[in-house]
Amino acid sequence: MTRHFLRDDALSPAEQAQVLDLAAAYKTDRYGYSPLAHRAVAVIFEKQSLRTRSSFEVGIAQLGGQPLIIDARGTHFGRGETVADAARVLSRYVDAIVIRTFGDDRLAELAAASSVPVVNALTDGFHPCQLLADLQTIRERRGTLAGTTVTYLGDGANNMAHSFLLAGATAGMHVRIAGPDGYRPDPAVLAEATRIAAGTGGSTAVLGDPKQAVDGADVLVTDTWTSMGQEDDGKDRITPFLPYQVNAELLAASADGAFALHCLPAHRGEEITDEVLDDPAGAIFDEAENRLHAQKALLAWLLDDAVQSGASAPTGTAPGTTAPAGTAPGAGAPTSSAPGGAAPASEASVNPVRGA
Incomplete structure (x- = not known):
């Protein structure tokens, strides 16, 4: 069955751990593996990109593959030709399709018609490739994911907040979302x-008070307050968010050794201060680098049956990393946990998309 990666919950806890183990191995040896030899990957952009384009193009080449970069503005993709028809054609040419687009319905239409794996490189709803890089960064710093408390501050309705909820819960983390009224996560x-966290030892919480949200947090995460496409929506996207700025004061109120993450690009002086962003001991630019390694691991896992089964998976981890506690490389869900925020009441559930 064709496996797609449309949302963070497309991976089980064991699969997520396996991809992260691969990412650590690829970071240790960038050029030692060629699972994409003689394969081509289309990378489609309907939204502008720097990190996504660079990391996918370089990563596919490092794995021995051929990246096919497509700027949708210069093609008939989705204009005059349906997304489904384009997917059927591209499936005859390439071995996987990566797309950075707007609506998740557009992504779902592409995946439904594609006979090759489709990867979400960012939509309005989710940013799952970024989360793999973030989890890799946290694991490098802390040695484990399970039991880690992560607080996301800012627009709780944006794609990074949604992805942190799903990916963090899958990893057995305690995920807190802190933001002003009107900017809370999609209830579904x-x-x-929350359902996933109940099975992994994690938890979820949505809070309004930033000081309460960061109390005991190991990682503070933020993102731009004005996402692409929101620049002209007429809303004040500064004033309501100012209490949620990631700065030295909030970091000091967090757990000892806490650090900040930001997927970039950053609006310096808005959602994050220069002091935090430029901290020589910070993790944000390690996080940016890890896009390369995590996405290589994901593509190898999706396209190489031997890697997915563990038969030819690289072994070893990058310096300073270990597998999640209680988890053998490539197997098993995290089992340990630490106290975190209380989980809110569940509402309607969303099923992960696992194939065409």
């Missing part, structure tokens, strides 16, 4: 994350 996404 929150409910699904």
Whole structure:
């Protein structure tokens, strides 16, 4: 069956751990594996990109594959030709399709018509490739994911908040979302994350008070307050979010050794201060680098049956990393946990998309 990666919950806890183990191995040896030899991957952009384009193009080449970069503005993709028809054609040419687009319905239409794996490189609803990089970064710093408390501050309705809920819950983490009224996560996404967390030892919480949200947190995460496409919506996207700025004061109120993450690009002085962003001991630029390694691991896992089964998976981890506690490389869900925020009541659940 064709496996797609449309949302963070497309991977089980064991599968997520296996991809992260691969990412650590690829970071240790960038050029030692060629699972994409003689394969081509289309990378389609309907939204502008720097990190996504660079990391996918370089990563596919490092794995021995041929990246086919497509700027949708210069093609008939979705204009005059349906997304489904384009997917059927591309499936005859390439071995996988990566797309950075707007609506999740557009992504779902592409995946439904594709006979090759489709990867979500960012939509309005989710940013799952970024979360693999973030989880890799946290694991490098802390040695484990299970039991880690992560607080996302800012627009709780954006794609990074949604992805942190799903990916963090899958990893057995305690995920807190803190933001002003009117900027809270989609209830269906929150409910699904809460359901997943119940099985992994994690938890979810939505809070309004930023100081309460960061108390005891190991990682603070933020993103731009104005996402692409929101620039002209007429809303004040500064004033309501100012209490949620990631700064030295909030970091000091967090757990000892806490650090910040930001997927970039950053609006310096808005959602994050220069002091935090430029901290030489910070993790944000390690996080940016890990897009390369995590996405290589994901593509190898999706396209190489031997890698997915563990038969030819690279072994070893990057310096300073270990597999999640209680989890053998490539197997088993995280089992340990630490106290975290209380989980809110569940609402309607969302089923992960696992194939065409």
